[in-house]
Amino acid sequence: MTFAGGKLIWMNGEIIPWEDATVHVMSHALHYGSSVFEGIRGYKTPDGMKIFRLTDHMKRFYNSAKIYRMSMEYECDELIQVCKDIVVENAFENNPYIRPIALLGLGPPGLAPKADHKVDVAVAAWEWGAYLGSEGLEQGVDVCISSWQRVAPNTIPAMAKAGGNYLSGQLISTEAKRLGFAEGIALSTDGTVSEGAGENVFVVADGKIMTPPSSSSILTGLTRDAIVKLAEKIGLEVTEMAIPREALYLADEIFFTGTAAEVTPIRSVDRIKIGAGSRGPITKELQEVFFGLFSGKTEDSEGWLEDVSSKAS
Ligand SMILES: Cc1ncc(COP(=O)(O)O)c(C=O)c1O
Structure with missing residues (x-):
């Protein structure tokens, strides 16, 4: 079963079609679980589309990365802006769910990543209703x-x-x-x-x-x-x-x-x-x-x- 949630995803600095946002099968994260991510909700309010606690979620995102000594080439503020942009670009009709993710990508094999191991960063978003119905x-x-x-x-x-x-x-x-x-x-x-x-x-x-x-x-x-x-x-x-x-x-x-x-x-x-x-x-x-x-x-x-x-x- 495939899933095409949104139309566009931001990945490594570019906004690209959903189906093109792929990673290599030898990415470290696929083998060893070395990714950090967030789940954030946007809400249509009487004052327009708002994102709930976006900054706090992105602080937690960077804190998760810190624990694993994973360094991203983007500043927190840049990715906060990306979360806003990806919601606007996808022009959702219903409340969106936003998923920033940073993962250890393709690099030399082995469990302990080198300090310069490639970190892929993406922000996806899709419409998602009540999780438990x-x-x-x-x-x-x-x-x-x-x-x-x-x-x-x-x-x-x-x-x-x-x-x-x-x-x-x-x-x-x-x-x-x-x-x-x-x-x-x-x-x-x-x-x-x-x-x-x-x-x-x-x-x-x-x-x-x-x-x-x-x-x-x-x-x-x-x-x-x-x-x-x-x-x-x-x-x-x-x-x-x-x-x-x-x-x-x-x-x-x-x-x-x-x-x-x-x-x-x-x-x-x-x-x-x-x-x-x-x-x-x-x-x-x-x-x-x-x-x-x-x-x-x-x-x-x-x-x-x-x-x-x-x-x-
Ligand atoms: C394991 C776990 N506990 C608790 C939560 C609730 O956290 P939050 O309210 O920040 O979404 C989540 C969701 O992110 C979770 O995955």
């Missing part, structure tokens, strides 16, 4: 605890959004789907809750909102951070804490956050009904303030919505 956003999704644990600390760094990390995500997500669930949640190697295959997890119990800390092998999501800040704005406090598996079964509400999943309620875990088995009131309230950013109902007091027509400085 639009029905899931309202009704909630059914998830399972994965038999696969998340990467242990000091093995593969969870805070880097690197291609290789997503072998863990693929095992978790594929197992969940094979068993008839929308998504899987993985535990950390200490047995406490880590995160979904591509989403952070929040738990509501007795009016208290909790989410696992960065030490629980999570990618520190920007949506997670946005929800913590938006919750504060409406008078709700989020506590970062280690969460035992069984606390999920006993929760009043659980929800996922992520660029792809946005804010998605979870209605059951391992076929155990969470709360009333439907979207809970706190999840609904947080969805409203989150999606309100894009409809204009929530004030963008943090400057998270970045205009595609403004020039990156």
